[in-house]
Amino acid sequence: MNDNTTFKLYLDKDGQDLDSVYLTHYAALHQYAYTMLNDGHMAEEMVHQVFLKLMERSEPLNIHTSVKAYLYRSVNNECLNYIKHQKVKQSHQTYTMNTMNHQTENPAGKLQYKELEQHLRKAINDLPEQCRIIFQMSRFEELKYSEIAAELGIAVKTVENQMSKALKRLRLQLADYLPILLWLLINLM
Incomplete structure (x- = not known):
């Protein structure tokens, strides 16, 4: 050649x-x-x-x-x-961060943030028990799916399915708060 x-x-x-x-x-x-x-x-x-x-x-x-x-x-x-x-991607993250910072600096933004926190807590608490536990272990305790599966004695695929279910439900329930929620989830990961 x-x-x-x-x-x-x-x-x-x-x-x-x-x-x-x-x-x-x-x-x-x-x-x-x-x-x-x-x-x-x-x-x-x-x-x-x-x-x-x-x-x-x-x-x-x-x-x-x-x-x-x-x-x-x-x-x-x-x-x-x-x-x-x-x-x-970086520009979008910067915009989201600036929007969040601006929103939480003024009283209306603080109120909206508190309102989001309440809705998020309620939405998480409304998840089925296993789904909620898996979501909390993944997002708040920062455990890997394999670690969650080992701790709960279930298959990794079950953890994946439950996380998918949790995220889908949360997206639907919190659609009005998507920009703020995105910022929170990015910072929690």
């Missing part, structure tokens, strides 16, 4: 062409992504995303530059998208 000519990537059924490209370029692409993200795990994730997208293509890929240049550009784009997503 010549790296400097127009290249058509055909995936045979066992993916050998892509495997060969992956093995040839993975280490360098990972290092490149790491220099952009400064996070080994996310660098690995970005490189895997590029190859996953290549695998999922149903048509051959025409590359008019070198394969290496195409892969570097793809990893670069994945990293930039990830960075952009992180900035949006």
Whole structure:
């Protein structure tokens, strides 16, 4: 496979062409992504995303530059998208924090916060007993699902199902307080 000519990537059924490209370029692409993200795990994730997208293509890929240049550009784009997503996420968290701080500084905000606390306590207390216990152990005692399962003598899957049930019920009951609730849950985790 010549790296400097127009290249058509055909995936045979066992993916050998892509495997060969992956093995040839993975280490360098990972290092490149790491220099952009400064996070080994996310660098690995970005490189895997590029190859996953290549695998999922149903048509051959025409590359008019070198394969290496195409892969570097793809990893670069994945990293930039990830960075952009992180900035949006951070911006949203900052906005939520500022909104919360502003709301709790004025009397109306304090009242709304107290009202939310009351509604949250009531909503938690209204959960079925096992569901409530599991939710409290997870959110307030910060136990992992496996730790909760071991302590209660139940399956981890049961803990997952009960947490899902609890969060769904709380979301429905506290829909009017979602921005404040999001801030609280982010800070409790």
